[in-house]
Amino acid sequence: MDLSARVRRRTRVEGTQTLVADEDAISPVAHLPDPVGRGPVLERLLDHLAPAFEGTLPPDVYLWGPKGAGKTAVVTALVAALRRELTEPGSVIHTSTRTETPATPQFVYVDARTARSPASLYHALLSDLTDESVPRTGVGTDELRGRLERALAPVDAEAVLAVDHVSDPDTPDLDEIRDHLDPVTDTIAVLAVGRSPPDSLVGVVPPDTLEVTAYSRHDLVDVLTGRAAEGLADRALPHETTRRIADWAAGDAHDALAGLVGGVGYAEARGHATIQDEDLTDGLAAVPQPCQSLGRVVALSATRRRVLRALVDLEEGDRASVASATDAIADAVDLSPGTIRRFLYELASSGILERDPATEGGDGGGRPPSCLEPRFPTAAFRWPQDRQA
């Protein structure tokens, strides 16, 4: 538990029993510095990265497994730890004074969801590799590429780049990433993280692959217990409830936490001091099956999130067609109907929404409309926003 979480817990006003101690600690999009139950995966990754500790670049590797198996948790925790341990203070690359070169490669974590274009990938890399501030606009992609080459030009200035969420519906695949990195290909090793099995990857597959399997029921209970210990009031999550979530989630920690957060949201709204059966029932119901990860939604632009929020708040009747949803959302969001409609189709084609052929045929000819259904955890999406307000 980090210090601020400890402080928050201790400073809770005596007597006013609050259910939630630390919102982030139970969030499906946040990760703990020390992931639970993934020790063997960490060990295998460390084995693979061993050459880096001797100052040489390890081969590329592809870490893959199903959603909610803890891939991101493991990789973010690992990169953070390695940066802490291996990077001596002040050993980041100073592009002005290049005399001191780190003996071991730098470790960088990039989420492909937010680094889709070459420009944003270079931006993410440069921000972590150098101590300079990197402009987002106003300077061309070629210029950024040049800066990256210069940053990795000195002898022994190498980097291990962890790229998360490759080959998602709307993220670049590994080949594209490698293309973007072409100018510095010899000085960067890629640790790619994704869901697709290696044999279904397009293009060149890394020489090594590591598979992560879903959490066992036992480990998932531990994950939930650990999160609840940090994020919720004591005894707010009865053990029975924890087991119920774990059974329901079938090894998917994302869905489990999304369901938990949903349940917490309902419990809070109803003034319950603990999560009751009805709260959890409603919370789990707000996690569609199958479910897109909340991380994808959070990574969307603010305008798209606003459209999604308005959609989630609509009456069911208004979601019966893209046209009616567009009209209703246009009343709530300051965007043109054309843009809202385009967003809705876009979100549907990437799987965040689903378009169901409307139950009733369109009245009077024409192609029948389709009903829009969220495919992401709606309660977990809404809850932090409503809590702010």
Next chain:
DNA sequence: GATCCACGGGAATACACGGATG
């Protein structure tokens, strides 16, 4: 002035259906 990116808007295409045509 250059750059990246997201919004806006509209053209082009796909689809469903009923009715006409061979």
Next chain:
DNA sequence: CATCCGTGTATTCCCGTGGATC
């Protein structure tokens, strides 16, 4: 009966424009 056609919607695709930033 199979196919084509016209009409009305739904859906996809594309590109110009402008804001924010350097």
